[in-house]
Every structure is written in structure tokens, then in C-alpha cells.
Amino acid sequence: MGGQDYHPRMRPARYSDEDLEQHSLRRRVPDDGQRSGFEHDVDRILYSTQWRALAGKSQVVASAELGAYHTRLTHSMKVAQLGRRMAERLERQYGGPNPALVEAACMAHDIGHPPFGHAGEMALRATMDELHFADGVLDSFEGNAQTLRVLTFLAAHKYPGHRGLHLTRACLDAATKYPWERAPVDQDPARHVKWGVYVADREAFSWVRAGRTDTAVPVEEQVMDWADDVTYACHDVEDFYRTGLIPLAALFPPDGAAGSDTERETCRFLDYVQAKRARAGEDFDRAAALVMMEDIGKRLAVPAPYSGSHEDAVAVNRRTADLISYFTRGIELEVGGPAAIRYGAQLVIPADRRAACDLLKELVWCYVIDRPALATQQHGKRRVVSELLRWSHDAPELLPPDRAEELALHGDRLRAAADHVASLTEDQALALHRRLSGTGLGSVNDNVWL
Known part of the structure; x- marks a missing residue:
């Protein structure tokens, strides 16, 4: 060489x-x-x-x-x-x-x-x-x-x-x-x-x-793939909340503010995900998805549609940062030995984080990609x-x-x-x-x- x-x-x-x-x-x-x-x-x-x-x-x-x-x-x-x-x-x-x-x-x-x-x-x-x-x-x-x-x-x-x-x-x-x-x-x-x-x-x-x-992939690809998923889920949801297409205020209201609008919008969204998963031959645990949405809501709760004010812009950026931290700080590596990294290491992502990320990505499909x-x-x-x-x-x-x-x-x-x-x-x-x-x-x- x-x-x-x-x-x-x-x-x-x-x-x-x-x-x-x-x-x-x-x-x-x-x-x-x-x-x-x-x-x-x-x-x-x-x-x-x-x-x-x-x-x-x-x-x-x-x-x-x-x-x-x-x-x-x-x-x-x-x-x-x-x-x-x-x-x-x-x-x-x-x-x-x-x-x-x-x-x-x-x-x-x-x-x-x-x-x-x-x-x-x-x-x-x-x-x-x-x-x-x-x-x-x-x-x-x-x-x-x-x-x-x-x-x-x-x-x-x-x-x-x-x-x-x-x-x-x-x-x-x-x-x-x-x-x-x-x-x-x-x-x-x-x-x-x-x-x-x-x-x-x-x-x-x-x-x-x-x-x-x-067909194994190295650990660097695994990190790249997770960064791609998290970025897609967080920043695309942010984009379409700002422009009024994703109704975060109805889906994730502040504590104590949930009402019939939240129940109706949540039901509509979960119906969409369930039907999509069924077409793909995949199981869907609706009860677990509801728990996930409650957990996501702790970081993504918004009181109203985006107004364009400086205060709203700050709040959106803070929530996005909180979500990214939630998805990335719990990751670990399983390493096969002291000299192993590329094909000797496996990225470990907590199952609840991966499932929550997948659910967030469905918001973009439901409210944006599949809209007429x-x-x-x-x-x-x-x-x-x-x-x-x-x-x-x-x-x-x-x-x-x-x-x-x-x-x-x-x-x-x-x-x-x-x-x-x-x-x-x-x-x-x-x-x-x-x-x-x-x-x-x-x-x-x-x-x-x-």
C-alpha cells in the first residue's frame, strides 16, 4: 500500500x-x-x-x-x-x-x-x-x-x-x-x-x-442511522408545527389542559397509525402508544398553535432540544473486546426511545405526507x-x-x-x-x- x-x-x-x-x-x-x-x-x-x-x-x-x-x-x-x-x-x-x-x-x-x-x-x-x-x-x-x-x-x-x-x-x-x-x-x-x-x-x-x-453494518452506520431517525422525527415535526400542519397543541396540551379536542385528535392519529401498520402486516399496541404519547408530551407540550412570536420561537427550540437529548443521551455500546469497535460493537438504543421516535415520525406522514x-x-x-x-x-x-x-x-x-x-x-x-x-x-x- x-x-x-x-x-x-x-x-x-x-x-x-x-x-x-x-x-x-x-x-x-x-x-x-x-x-x-x-x-x-x-x-x-x-x-x-x-x-x-x-x-x-x-x-x-x-x-x-x-x-x-x-x-x-x-x-x-x-x-x-x-x-x-x-x-x-x-x-x-x-x-x-x-x-x-x-x-x-x-x-x-x-x-x-x-x-x-x-x-x-x-x-x-x-x-x-x-x-x-x-x-x-x-x-x-x-x-x-x-x-x-x-x-x-x-x-x-x-x-x-x-x-x-x-x-x-x-x-x-x-x-x-x-x-x-x-x-x-x-x-x-x-x-x-x-x-x-x-x-x-x-x-x-x-x-x-x-x-x-x-450483511452486518459497522457501528458507525448504526450511529448515523439513529442520528437520521432522530433528526427526521424532531426537526420535521418542528417544521410542520410552525406552519400549522401538525396540531401539537391538540395532541400534546400542557398538564391539565387535555379535553375533548385532545381525545378526538389523538384518536384520529392513532387510527391512522393502526391502519398503516395493519396494511404493512405489523402489530400495533394502541395502549402502549397512548403511554408513549403521554411521555412525549412531557417534552413537547404546547399551549397553542404557533404564533410566530419570539417567545414561541424560543419555546419551540427548547422543546426540540429536550427531545433530541431524550433520544440520544440514553444510548450505549455493547463492545466485544478491548480492540473491537467497527464490527465488534453494537449501538444499544432503549426500546422506549426507538418506539417513541417511530411514533413521532408518523406525525409527519399523517398530517403532511398523506394529506391531499x-x-x-x-x-x-x-x-x-x-x-x-x-x-x-x-x-x-x-x-x-x-x-x-x-x-x-x-x-x-x-x-x-x-x-x-x-x-x-x-x-x-x-x-x-x-x-x-x-x-x-x-x-x-x-x-x-x-
Whole structure:
């Protein structure tokens, strides 16, 4: 293995030379004592064009919506901050995981997401499945698999002749949420819906796993995943309370203020969750959910809808901070031995915290994602994404230079078209759709995809 040795104070503890090797360059990061290999990972993700593009992609609602909603970028920033803070506490207590490595994995975890969030992802998948059907091809589109593809193939760094961001093996491993390829629906329905590796990226994935053939994930991924869940639950609920869509005042009134409105709204919400879980074939303990809501209410109780006053803003921030503390301060590690961290440690999250977090996330689905106003928007989003994919596939001359170069490398028109559409911000997707459909031709000087 080439590269310079690490400055003794910069080598991350409990990580091997294999963990610190860079993808595609096959060497460790040359180090002058200023940054560790994992700190290089953070910086390379931060300076990538794909990271910047997350500012123009949905977290829940469209990135162009009026109001201070989280985008995919601000969500990822908060996941990274929270993941690093949890890792710092765990490192002080257990000797790992490395905080910079967790931060890098958190920054990268959504970098493969397409425009329009879940709606865009489902449109890409459904359209690819339809276009692949005649060929009997199983592979399709998945945001997590696209993340690995961006980091190892689509993104560009500073080394000519090498693709990807040249992140460390440990970083790529920690950013891979579902370490398997797509399975046929009749063999494994869950892995038909969620997977983290495309067939085209098998070689990169094999290198990342360094010979592992199981589906275990390292502890850094576990911290990242919990930071993602907590951020989603806390900050998205905060967003939609501020804009009046989630009725927290009715669901979680101050002590002694509950009345018929609270009972009615709680019943409506729990009916929604119970029906959703039943459709998924999952059990739902309604009595336990009521107890959880009472517990959440101790930290989230609000006396009235959000007014926009400074006092209300302070109160919302305090409640969000209390919730985040509740979800993160009870975590522990089960460590297999004094030298074990990556695959020898397991993040332990109290069961009541995980269940409460899942219930909070359902508030966003009940009051925002499944409301008719968003459903009509999502219909339009899916149409835009699906038509862009079809047009780019049928006329590859429409691809921008980088995707045309990619197509010349592998010859897969559908994958190159999907990579193109997935890379667009929402404003770019809408502008390009207007241009290609003839409803708004724009200008010959427009570079809507660059």
C-alpha cells in the first residue's frame, strides 16, 4: 500500500490501514499532520457538487416552498452534527467510534437522493422497472444504492483518471445502509424495496466490504442511522408545527389542559397509525402508544398553535432540544473486546426511545405526507421525473457531457439517464422538463443541467 505514514497524533485509534485506504487510489491519504484520513473524508464530501445540490432537493416538501422548511442539505447537516456529538460521547466512554468518520457517513447518507424526495425516488424506480421489464432486468433505482454510486463513480475529486471522491473504506462502509443487492420480490419482499448496491457497482462494493459477505453494518452506520431517525422525527415535526400542519397543541396540551379536542385528535392519529401498520402486516399496541404519547408530551407540550412570536420561537427550540437529548443521551455500546469497535460493537438504543421516535415520525406522514394537498403535488413530481427519465433514455444526445462520458464507459443508456435525472435539483428538473416538453423553451444560453 502506497502513501505516506500518518503523523502519530493523526492516526484514528482502533482503525486499521485497511480502514484508511482510499477507494480507487488504493492508498492511504498522504498526511502532513493536519488532518486524519476521516477528516479528509468530511472535507471531500463538503466540497463536492453533489453535496451542494442537496440544497435544492426536498426533505419532505419541495425545496422551493415558502417557509423555513428543512431541505435535504439542512437535514444532512443536522444529522452530521448530531452523529458527531453522539460519537464524541461514545468515544470518551468506549474509545470509539471515531467522530469524524461518523460525521462523514452522516453527511454522505442522503447524497444519492433524487429531486422531489420519496416521490422522485419512486418515479425513477417505477419507470426503470417498466423499461427494464422486457429485458428481465432486476436492478432499478434506490436512493441508498445511488449514494454508493455517487461516492465511488459519479462524483469528481482532484485526481485525473480516477472516478469518485476517493473516500476511505471505513467511510464508504459506514455510509452504506443496506449492504446487499436488490432481491426478487418473491424471494425477499423487503430487499426488493430497500437495497444499497447496484449490479454495476459490485466491484466497488466488494472493495468496501474487504471480503465480508454478511450483511452486518459497522457501528458507525448504526450511529448515523439513529442520528437520521432522530433528526427526521424532531426537526420535521418542528417544521410542520410552525406552519400549522401538525396540531401539537391538540395532541400534546400542557398538564391539565387535555379535553375533548385532545381525545378526538389523538384518536384520529392513532387510527391512522393502526391502519398503516395493519396494511404493512405489523402489530400495533394502541395502549402502549397512548403511554408513549403521554411521555412525549412531557417534552413537547404546547399551549397553542404557533404564533410566530419570539417567545414561541424560543419555546419551540427548547422543546426540540429536550427531545433530541431524550433520544440520544440514553444510548450505549455493547463492545466485544478491548480492540473491537467497527464490527465488534453494537449501538444499544432503549426500546422506549426507538418506539417513541417511530411514533413521532408518523406525525409527519399523517398530517403532511398523506394529506391531499401534498398528494396532488407528488403526482406532478412523479410525472416530471418519469418523463425526464424516458426522454433522456430515448434520446441520449440530450445527456450533459459528464453523463455522455459515463455512457461511453459502460453503454447502459438507462443507468446513465437515471444518473442524470437523479443529479438534478428540483428547479433544474422543472426547468428542463418545461424545455423538453415545449411548455417553456427558456434560452439557448441556459445550462439547466450543469
